[in-house]
Each structure stands twice: as C-alpha cells, then as structure tokens.
Amino acid sequence: MVEEGWEEFGWQGLRLSVPADWNLGRVDGNAEKGYARLDDAEIVRAEVEWRKLKGREVSVPLSELVDRYLEGLKKKADKAGADFEVQRRARFLREKQWLDGFDYEVFTWDADFRAYNLALRFISTQRVVLLRVLAHRSEDMSDVVDRVFRSLRDQADAEQYLWCVYGLRFFMSSEYALAGHELKSGHIQLRFESGRKECRVHRLSMARLLLKGSALENWYPAFFKKQLRDFQTEITAELVEEHSGLRLVGRPRSRWRQLLRPLPFVNPRPRLFLDARVWHRQDLDKIGIVEHLYRKRDGASDLVDTVVHGHFIEEAEAKQGSDAGVATDAQ
C-alpha cells in the first residue's frame, strides 16, 4: 500500500513511490532503454533513465558509467558557461543498508538546482537505472529523496509488471510489451503486444459528461465505432469488480463482407477476435476499458480478467503483487 500523499509510478518494469503531486511530464523509449520525467506544479522533480547493458558493457563497473555520464554533463555545463559541482559518493542517505549487495553509486551535482542521484545496477536484469531527484538549492529534500530512492524496484523478471501513471494502475503480463501509448487529458490509452496478440487498456475521465445520461452499452459501441467496425459484437451487461459494466465478445465479420470494403487486397485487415470489459466507476467518475484482441478462436485467455482485477484496485495490490511474483527486491 502507498501512504497518503504518495503515489506509485510504474513504467516498463520499473516502479517507485513519489509524492502525489509529481506527475509524468515526459516519457520515451522502451524496456531496453528509456527516460521518464516527473514534474510537480513548479519544476522537474524526478528523472529516471534506464538502460539494459549488453555485451562488453556488462563487465564495466557502474562507477565508470557514472564517470562517463558526469563527463557529458560537465561538457554541457562548460559550453553553457554554468557552474557545475559534483560530489561523488555523497552522504545524503540516512542509511545505506538496503543497498547492500547492489552495485550502486550515490552522488549529487549542483547547477541551477541540486540533483540527488542514485545509479543502480539490477544484477538479475542487467538494467542500469539512474534515478535523479531535483530540488531548489535552498530546499531540504533529504527525507523525500531517501524515500523515493528506497522505493525503486525493477520488476523485469516478474510475471506481471505494475503499470502506474496519472493514477491509472494495473498489472500486465510481462509477455506483453508496450507497443504504444496516448496520454491525453481525459483519455489514457496503453497498447501492449505479444506476438500477434494485443491488449489495450483505456481510462476515460469525466465519465458523467461522456455518458450524458446514456447507458454504457449504448455509449461504448458508439464511442469506439471505428475500432469495432470489423467485429460482430455481442454485449452483455454485467458487474465488473462490483461496478456496472459490460462484457463484450467480438468475432471477425464474414470474409465476404470484408471483401466489400475498399482496397481489401492492398490493406487486408487481420481477422481478430475480441474480449473486452468496460466498466463505470461512479465514485471516481471514470470509465475503465480492457480489450484483448487475438487471432485464433481458442486464443482467449484470462488476461482481461487479470488486468481488470488489478485495475484501479489499490487494496488488492499487495496480494496481486505477491501472487504475480512481483519481486519485493529485484536484486
């Protein structure tokens, strides 16, 4: 469970706890290499960079990777004519026992802001993570920094990853890699792929305004008309995690009908089956949607139910995490 005033951030197998007002400002890359930035209302507060080491890099000590990183920063600062001070092996953490056994380095650098850095190599996944918390030079952030650093986990060898962004949280099978995301205000969509299978998770805010009094079973096919045009759908009203919702089963339309579509031979659409749950959380004024698309009739699995079960349900997180084999310490 996350304490009040704090929230989790989970992306590409990494997870950490941050103050609730630190929100994702930018995200790039994939599981191998990427970057995420969390901002509060004023400034950039945290940056996470990760890279999977390959080949010869695996044998390079972490301190050498930090050297290279700091050299790059120094050059940039010199070019800009800015002051840049580095303190290696800095002592701002209260205690470092929890880091025993890790290959790590803690350091700070001062420029316009003070940056508290933790470079950590996760042995099992050979992922190097550089977590940086930024503070005004007059600010004492040691408690926050300590807590944020302690919370960093790499779930990359777990069966399920926690994905957590803008308050949307769910567990997704690690087989499924993030293939795309749209983080629009009011509509967050993450698209995962595993071979030819696809899973889409949506969260729509301001549900009351979207629904405008219409029932979910009328709203959903109209709102996603384009995405559902290749399916013969069967919609059943049912409770989803005790909230009013829908179960939707889609079969591909007949081949003859698809042939009548424009340019069917140039851009034939794959024949897919669909299993989806849609539900309305009135207490949060949000609509959750999980869609699983697969090629073979018997390709249905319990993926949708698993994702739905871990979706928004904070109380279930601890249990779900342990059930799923999410490492409490991914060392």
Add this chain to the structure above:
Amino acid sequence: MLASRPTRNESLEWEKTDDGEVQISIVRQETWKVRLLSKLFYIPKKRKITLDEVGTEVWQMCNGRTSVGEMIEKLSDTYQLNRKEAEVSLLQYLKTLGEKRFIGFVLQGEEGPPDPGAASGKKWVKK
C-alpha cells in the same frame, strides 16, 4: 503562468442559457474585406458559441481574480482529474480562448477588473 489570472474580453457579450451553459455572441467585424465577402457569401452579423459544462465553468472563473493555478485545483477537484491532466487541458483551452481574443491575462501584481456578471450569471454587457 500559473499565477496569472485570466479575464474575459470586456467587449464580448455572453449569457447563460436555460441549460446553464454559457453562450458567447461574436459580432461580425466590419472591415472592408468582411463587407466585400458578405456581398458574395452569407456572413451572419452575429454568431453564437455555446460552451459545454467544463467550458462554462472555466469561462466563469475567467474573472480576473482566479489564478490559473486555482482553476486547475478547482477542475481537478470537481471532475476528479489528476492535477497534470487538468493542467494540460486547461492550459490548452485557455490558449485557444486567448488566441481568439476571448480572454486576456492579468499578471501578478496587477489588479483585475470587477466581475458583475459572474455571480448572477445574467447577461453581462460591458460598455
């Protein structure tokens, strides 16, 4: 930006409809180009833009006294939005209103205009 206080263009006419939505009337500009075009095409002398529920709420907060930061707080509370979600969509919306010259921004330290229309929601026409 977050400390600035959006204020409505005083020359615009607006009123609340029976549904509680704000309707802004835009009067056709009488420039020579518009006059010429209006001979060829139908251009109404006045057109009305109706704002939806959220737009109406934002419009009413554009009173020169509420800061952008306060608007974000209010929207995220009312619609249970994450702060960042509220911030991004509100800033985009204010930018659009600003580009159309429906609103301006009162900067920190400046005094905002009085707001006779906000409380009553009645038709408000500034001289």
